[in-house]
Amino acid sequence: RTLTHEGRERGYRLHVPESLDFGQPAALVLSLHGGGGNADLHRRMDGFEELADEKGFIVVYPNGTGKLQNAILTWNGGTCCGYAQQNNVDDVGFIRALIAELESEYAIDPQRIYVTGMSNGGIMAYRLACEASDLIAAIAPVAGTLNYEPCQPAQPVSVIHFHGMDDTHLPYDGGVGADSLIGVDFASVQESLDFWMTFNGCNPQPQTETFADIRHQVWDECRQETAVELYTIIGGKHAWPGSAGPAWAGGDEPTQTISASELIWEFFAAHSKP
Template sequence: MTVPSSVYVPYDHANPATAAVGTVTDEWVTTPDGRRRHFRLYVPSGVAVGGENVPLLVALHGGLGSSEQFAANSGFDELAESNGFIVVYPDGIRAIPERPGLQTWNGGYCCGPAADRNVDDVAYVRFLLDLLATRFDVDSGRVFAAGHSNGAIMAYRLACELSDRIVAIGVQAGSLGIDICQPMEPVSVLHIHGLADTNHPIDGGRGTGVSGVEFRSGRDAVKAMSVKFDCSADPIERTMTSNDDVENLLWSGCEKGSRIELVTVAGASHAWMGHRAATSGSAALVGEPYMDFDASRAIWSFLNSLSANGG
């Protein structure tokens, strides 16, 4: 059951993207498990080393993606520049050791070598958060994660297992990859999913992508989080006045002011919405993007609204 509809305004807490004129660094680190891991960091021009009370976004690429690919595909650098947040793009574990640029995350049941080897990617993200906290005055109340596909599944895992650090996640085309989710604190969730996504169908099932994964349901993930955080049983149904393809379900009344939202987009494929693929190879994997909804700006608006509203 849903509550009668109201209006969904997806971008009201996010400034439009501007040219990314900040600083990009690529770094290799040795993690506590002894692995050499890579990450890409974008610091907007208005934020200096040691800058005060800065929001931080952890942006997780999809399966067979990379930090460089997701930065180019998502446009989070440009949003970071106009909205004043730092964005770190970690890299997963290489699917083929000698081939950079094809990485996966251990989100639980998915995906690839990272899951098969039971790589502790949660510990890796915690390590990065600790590292960045030594360089910047990161606002601990505004540490967020975003992810696409396998990266979305990984973001859900962070919500379950790193809730003492991650306060909210915004994802596209994911699901809950672990059977036991016991967060220490409530985590707000924005889940975006295209109804024409066959790589990771919203209701679960075998994807048409090269991985051939039997995916879990995205709808079930959202519902599970709403129950876990004791949200209202019946979500409010909201629509965009300018786009009939977009529908939003909002679960409110959750613990400690957290929120759970599901955005579905009719006609949208697996590709990151509102942004062209970084390469022709990426486009071949995920299809053509739906360009009338900007997933990146909607995600940042949601995350930023939690600060604005005290949630």
């Protein structure tokens, strides 16, 4: 399916479970591909279509932009990435238009609109939390940090973030990744979470549990019942935890200790808009 925005034809993949009962408004999850990817590659990796069938929500996979229509696509997440950033593409406007189009066709619960994304898609999820907090209840960036300034959200947004400590594309501690092709100086994971923990008014002392290669931290007591959580994969690289394989051919292998997608849906289900 396509939507024209700013004179560009933008593609997206939509998955509506056959079992969905539209007597009840459904949650909507937007899942954003990584830089250089596209909606088709991403939907085969993240497993959200199967989860949507099981849990009863709608999932949409939008495409970023690039020189080609359907390959090597990026999102304008602020200081990153690629074509979308260089051409100052209004991806926030596109996502707003896409949500409005889906709301006109389906009974979508406006309190339960969520965004997740991998890498550049995670960076874009953070930008959407900054600029579309009126629409979005929670975000789930995987291997992507907050690289948009000034971030001035109108409302608190819940955040769950997944990141490998040994990520060489988008480093856990920020800076330029050793294997990064773009040379962007990225914000760190902690800087990204500190912003939202402070803005959401959370308790700055996290509850921490560690198991196998996972460190899980929760900042709670946030305003409007929001939350901020971080799953750090010790020794983990640039990958989507629990997915069947690397995010792209030759990419890093994901941990199988946790399923990011299942944890993301649990978090989304617990955090609708106040």
